[in-house]
Amino acid sequence: MRHLFSFLCITLFALTFTFAQNIKSPSEFLGYDIGTQFSRHHQVVDYFKSVSETLPNQVILETYGKTNERRSLYLAYVSSEENLKNLEIIRENNLKNAGLLEGRPTSTEVAIVWLSYNVHGNEASSSEASMLTLYKLLTERKELLKNTIVIIDPCINPDGRDRYVNWYNETASQPYDIDQQASEHKEPWPGGRPNHYLFDLNRDWLWATQTESTLRLKAYNKWMPHIHVDFHEQGINEPYYFAPAAEPFHEIISDWQRDFQTEIGKNHTKYFDAEGWLFYTRERYDLFYPSYGDTYPTYMGAIGMTYEQGGHGRAGLGILNDEGHVLTLVERLTHHTTTGLSTIEMASKNATKLNSEFAKFFDNSDLKYKSYVLKGNEDKLNSLKKLLTKHEIVYENPTSSKVSGYDYNSGKQGSMSVNPNALVVHTSQPKGKMVKVLFEPNAKLSDSLTYDITAWSLPYAYGLDAIASNSKVASSKQFERSEFQVMYEAYGYVSKWNSLKDAQFLADLLKNKFKVRFTERSFSSNGKKFERGSLIITKGDNAHLSDFLGNLNNLVSKHSQPLTKINSGFSQTTPDIGSPDIKLINNQKVAILSGDGTSSLSYGAIWHFFEQQLHYPLTSINTDNFSSTNLSKYNVLILPNGYYGSVLNDANMKKLKNWVRSGGKVIAIDGALRSFAGKEGFSLKYKSSDTDTSNNNVENNNLTPYADREREYTNNLITGAIFKTKVDHTHPMAFGYDNDYFSLKLGSSAYNLLESGYNVAHLKDTKVYSGFAGKNALKNLDKTLVFGEERMGSGSFIYMADNPMFRSFWENGKLFLVNSIFFVNNNAFEL
Numbered sequence: 009m010r011h012l013f014s015f016l017c018i019t020l021f022a023l024t025f026t027f028a029q030n031i032k033s034p035s036e037f038l039g040y041d042i043g044t045q046f047s048r049h050h051q052v053v054d055y056f057k058s059v060s061e062t063l064p065n066q067v068i069l070e071t072y073g074k075t076n077e078r079r080s081l082y083l084a085y086v087s088s089e090e091n092l093k094n095l096e097i098i099r100e101n102n103l104k105n106a107g108l109l110e111g112r113p114t115s116t117e118v119a120i121v122w123l124s125y126n127v128h129g130n131e132a133s134s135s136e137a138s139m140l141t142l143y144k145l146l147t148e149r150k151e152l153l154k155n156t157i158v159i160i161d162p163c164i165n166p167d168g169r170d171r172y173v174n175w176y177n178e179t180a181s182q183p184y185d186i187d188q189q190a191s192e193h194k195e196p197w198p199g200g201r202p203n204h205y206l207f208d209l210n211r212d213w214l215w216a217t218q219t220e221s222t223l224r225l226k227a228y229n230k231w232m233p234h235i236h237v238d239f240h241e242q243g244i245n246e247p248y249y250f251a252p253a254a255e256p257f258h259e260i261i262s263d264w265q266r267d268f269q270t271e272i273g274k275n276h277t278k279y280f281d282a283e284g285w286l287f288y289t290r291e292r293y294d295l296f297y298p299s300y301g302d303t304y305p306t307y308m309g310a311i312g313m314t315y316e317q318g319g320h321g322r323a324g325l326g327i328l329n330d331e332g333h334v335l336t337l338v339e340r341l342t343h344h345t346t347t348g349l350s351t352i353e354m355a356s357k358n359a360t361k362l363n364s365e366f367a368k369f370f371d372n373s374d375l376k377y378k379s380y381v382l383k384g385n386e387d388k389l390n391s392l393k394k395l396l397t398k399h400e401i402v403y404e405n406p407t408s409s410k411v412s413g414y415d416y417n418s419g420k421q422g423s424m425s426v427n428p429n430a431l432v433v434h435t436s437q438p439k440g441k442m443v444k445v446l447f448e449p450n451a452k453l454s455d456s457l458t459y460d461i462t463a464w465s466l467p468y469a470y471g472l473d474a475i476a477s478n479s480k481v482a483s484s485k486q487f488e489r490s491e492f493q494v495m496y497e498a499y500g501y502v503s504k505w506n507s508l509k510d511a512q513f514l515a516d517l518l519k520n521k522f523k524v525r526f527t528e529r530s531f532s533s534n535g536k537k538f539e540r541g542s543l544i545i546t547k548g549d550n551a552h553l554s555d556f557l558g559n560l561n562n563l564v565s566k567h568s569q570p571l572t573k574i575n576s577g578f579s580q581t582t583p584d585i586g587s588p589d590i591k592l593i594n595n596q597k598v599a600i601l602s603g604d605g606t607s608s609l610s611y612g613a614i615w616h617f618f619e620q621q622l623h624y625p626l627t628s629i630n631t632d633n634f635s636s637t638n639l640s641k642y643n644v645l646i647l648p649n650g651y652y653g654s655v656l657n658d659a660n661m662k663k664l665k666n667w668v669r670s671g672g673k674v675i676a677i678d679g680a681l682r683s684f685a686g687k688e689g690f691s692l693k694y695k696s697s698d699t700d701t702s703n704n705n706v707e708n709n710n711l712t713p714y715a716d717r718e719r720e721y722t723n724n725l726i727t728g729a730i731f732k733t734k735v736d737h738t739h740p741m742a743f744g745y746d747n748d749y750f751s752l753k754l755g756s757s758a759y760n761l762l763e764s765g766y767n768v769a770h771l772k773d774t775k776v777y778s779g780f781a782g783k784n785a786l787k788n789l790d791k792t793l794v795f796g797e798e799r800m801g802s803g804s805f806i807y808m809a810d811n812p813m814f815r816s817f818w819e820n821g822k823l824f825l826v827n828s829i830f831f832v833n834n835n836a837f838e839l
């Protein structure tokens with residue numbers, strides 16, 4: 009037995025040894041030299057599988073879910089045998105070190121590095137680099153794994169990557185053509201950058217509206233790495249970019265986080281200098297907007313970084329750039345492999361320090377605001393709770409009845425009465441810094457030159473009243489309660505109307521063939537008052553349904569939707585249920601324009617909203633086919649943000665107007681308003697457009713020094729700032745809203761109030777509640793249109809100058825779109 013045992017051990021050892029020798033390089037495995045072809049997602053995955061099967065003690069590959077197009081998402085855990093045996097203990101030690109798990113860590117010697125590749129699908133060199141990085145790590149740089157766990161996500165966005173790679177493979181010449189004008193360098197709409205629903209996943213870490221983000225966050229929060237790298241690509245003429253990042257930095261970023269990314273950058277420099285490669289640092293990519301792959305990890309305690317290689321969807325396998333250099337895929341992936349390995353090297357060298365500094369980040373005793381208290385519509389509070397849960401942020405309910413501090417609604421110190429249903433979020437929790445980032449009224453900008461929105465404060469985005477308190481508000485955890493109640497026989501039932509949840513309930517009623525009414529005036533019945541927009545479902549309207557009450561109760565239960573029963577069509581205060589002011593809701597046929605001319609992001613956000621949030625059918629019409637489209641099949645046409653100059657030529661504009669005159673409804677969003685502003689037959693007029701730079705010159709008499717040109721230009725910009733609008737909530741577009749609505753303004757375009765038409769929401773003044781707005785841009789915003797309706801014949805043009813669907817995180821704006829579809833100018837006509 010003993011002999012046999014020894015023999016087995018020797019054999020096993022020999023086998024392990026042989027396996028270690030046998031992992032194939034990516035080129036051997038793929039059958040082509042890496043970088044000479046684009047690998048499809050499944051080939052990348054197959055390589056990782058083959059390595060983990062060959063070295064199961066050093067590479068564990070696990071799937072963490074599937075994309076919308078059913079491609080699997082993977083994480084590879086790469087380390088020494090010893091570490092992988094203790095993987096769970098190392099993970100728990102790390103959470104204990106941060107205070108995210110009870111108990112003291114038994115050891116804090118191992119660094120955790122997370123490398124994320126190909127978040128933008130057409131920045132396709134990085135998934136290739138992920139394979140080479142894995143191979144080199146396990147062969148040439150094994151020593152780094154002694155005290156490092158490397159977590160590799162070879163492709164964050166497989167749907168986008170394959171969209172790009174499949175297009176490239178079917179388009180490119182052989183050999184590849186380096187001419188910039190060749191079709192292999194001109195990706196068609198929408199390009200491979202975004203995911204299936206055309207969301208930019210590098211803007212979605214925090215809002216987690218997309219399935220890839222939600223799934224990734226679960227794994228991320230389980231691990232909480234010390235370093236996170238997001239690999240990207242930029243224009244073909246740009247040299248490589250790596251950390252340190254550019255200003256502005258968010259103020260919660262610690263000195264250690266600033267310093268260590270500089271150290272990492274210096275380590276990369278060593279390798280780049282040795283090869284004579286060009287690179288730059290500290291310019292362009294800032295650390296402020298919290299929803300990126302560098303800032304999100306940073307606000308969760310990591311050293312979060314973006315690395316940018318020149319290339320992206322234009323470069324293909326090779327391209328002659330403007331500097332006369334032939335940029336190849338081989339070169340691009342070599343650079344990304346170099347910085348990946350250099351990052352791991354720095355983690356390994358500084359593992360102990362990374363652990364001790366990581367622990368310090370989670371001490372939040374210095375934060376100014378100790379608690380954020382929110383109250384308002386229960387559905388909105390619930391959807392905020394869902395968001396907090398995705399980030400494993402803890403919330404409670406207040407035990408006092410009044411709180412004071414900074415009042416979000418007035419923008420001044422104030423107080424607010426609260427009941428136990430209100431929400432309290434403390435900063436004295438491990439993720440307190442992220443709490444601050446999410447809730448603080450106005451994030452401090454160290455520099456106005458940022459290339460993204462500068463405001464996102466959640467109380468405004470969710471439409472909740474809020475107080476930020478300097479002292480910790482007393483609170484306790486309460487049980488969640490369910491609203492659902494079975495409905496019994498009655499004349500009819502009324503549902504409130506003030507949240508997206510109510511809209512989802514309506515969409516489901518319509519899908520199930522219910523006839524539903526809404527009221528244009530408030531009324532009371534059975535001693536209860538019902539506000540404008542309330543839904544009314546009567547027995548009489550629904551006689552066509554075989555089991556009206558049973559079906560209704562199914563939907564009430566599915567949506568936990570509270571209904572109020574009414575016993576008679578006679579109201580205590582009018583209108584009665586049969587009044588012309590209580591209108592039948594039409595099962596609207598909604599179409600949207602997509603394709604060339606439309607913003608793929610804006611189109612994608614609405615597409616996702618209909619399919620995954622509202623659950624209501626939407627027909628997408630390509631702009632190429634607009635002139636041959638029979639519009640009479642639809643009640644509503646949505647024009648997402650875009651440039652419609654070539655689509656809405658004279659003939660098509662005439663067609664559109666005729667359709668509207670006969671009862672059609674156009675909903676124009678953001679840039680789509682340009683198609684109508686100042687045009688014949690429209691009362692929509694520009695006050696100023698965002699392409700108008702004349703203000704700059706008037707202000708400065710052209711004396712701006714050349715070196716300040718970029719900074720001076722920011723005076724004309726609004727890059728996502730929050731303003732308070734005045735709302736006409738008697739208009740059906742605003743049913744369910746109050747007098748005030750906080751809007752996220754994304755640009756400086758401004759439209760005058762409509763002279764003939766309804767100004768549903770407008771800016772009364774130019775006070776900025778949160779974010780950055782340049783002084784010149786602000787001058788033009790006074791008394792301008794935010795949402796409005798203009799009638800033409802029997803139909804309407806609905807204008808949304810601010811885009812509430814932007815990145816799908818401005819929860820409180822979405823009902824304006826739903827109202828526009830179902831309530832505004834309700835003709836109740838069936839097609």
Ligand SMILES: [Zn+2]
Pocket residue numbers: 128131210239240241
């Ligand atoms: Zn990118």
